Amino acid sequence: MELLNYDFVQRGIITGLLVAVSCSIAGVFLILRRMAFLGAGLSHAAFGGIALGTLLRVEPFIFTALFTVLVGNLVQAISSRRRIPGDAAIALVFSGGVALAVLILGLVKGFGEYVFGYLFGNILMVTKEEFFFTILSSVVVVSFFALFYRKLVLLSFSEEVAKLKGVNITLMNHLLISVSSLVIVLSIKVVGIILASSMVVIPALTALLLGRSFMSTVLISVVVAVSSVVVGIGVAFYYDLPPSGSIVGAMILLFSGAFLKKVLKN
């Protein structure tokens, strides 16, 4: 418990909780829009952004957020015009981002040591700038979902019906992708590039198994994500394990429980 008195530990826990809330809400909408793979694609595209930010000597976290939002919107633009299928567009940015990072890894000396923290995340290494950026971004993300909740549920139900009810489909899709790109970048700090999509996908997937209405599904998703972060960090401290693995492990356990419950019920 003494550990909780340290600034960096408090920052880490609050960051984890804020990211859990943002990711778990976004995840419900992404899965229902059949965009679950977007998390994996954009987190790997973000890897390219981190490398590019390092090469350009700018604050990598904020630069990566802007870079990923841009890439996410590019995916949306090219897939919505049916030039290439959505999943193929995501695969493209997935490999493009990693390729960019690998190239820069070869060019920038010392980047290799620094990469490890981004690949697997390090919740206890959140800087003050990253902490404030996370708070600000989380406020933006939660406000977005609160403000456009009705339009987003309608959009997840049917684009045709939503359009006739006055929803600007193109604008709403771009806003959703921008916010989702932002939460994916935030989750990199908590669980790393490799596990970033799990923060978005697993709590939402668990909630979709248990929820009996849309609102209850969103709330369950938040509860699953927040409790996984708390349990994950606790286990990591107690057994001296990497927090990213234990957070995602807790999520998997909760998902398995929900899945089992559903199977037994049927």
Add this chain to the structure above:
Amino acid sequence: MQLIRVEDLSFSYDGRVRVLEEVSFGVDKGDFVGVIGPNGAGKTTLFKILLGFLRPSRGKVFLFGEDIRNFRDWSRIGYVPQRLSVEQSFPATVEELLSLVAPKERVRELADFLHMNSFIGRQFQKLSGGQQQLVLLGMALASGPELLLLDEPTAGLDVHAQMHILEILKDLSLNEGKTIMMISHDIGTVLKNVDKVLCLNRKVLYYGEPDGAVEVIEEMFGLRRGAGDGTP
């Protein structure tokens, strides 16, 4: 007043094969129009053009007297789509869905009018086909539209559910003065219930009273000896 006016409309998805060819017709206020035609005749494409989802390759479309290119008042039109490819795990209840498009008071009215009270708290994806169609109809009616476009609202439903929906549509047409345009493959039901029939097979083959449509329908579907090659 004509709520829909279509003039010389042609449409092609790829710029080569025409799905609709020089289609012209008008729908008056209060009309109940049945749209009949074989698969691939362009019925759903026609609806998508009327709803502004697709742009005509040629010709003009007017809604409530206004060119569709300038028309913005979509709340005057209610639409029930043919098939919704909603994600299997979509969790919203009927009440939640109706609340997205209507205030609380109106949700109660719609639930009463469409007899949805027994399943208003259930999830949409767990309802029967007939119940889902009622919910879609409820969402279409939420804003009190003057014009309803229904794309096969009774397809795949049992006889009881079909009759229930048709009763509601007749009520909307006769007692509430709604203008309805409905695509259906159920020729008998269409001929019995509508005021006008639009027979479509890329071109308009017939538009008028149901009585005069029988011969054209028989020919269109190849039901007359030595006639047509349409699919039944």
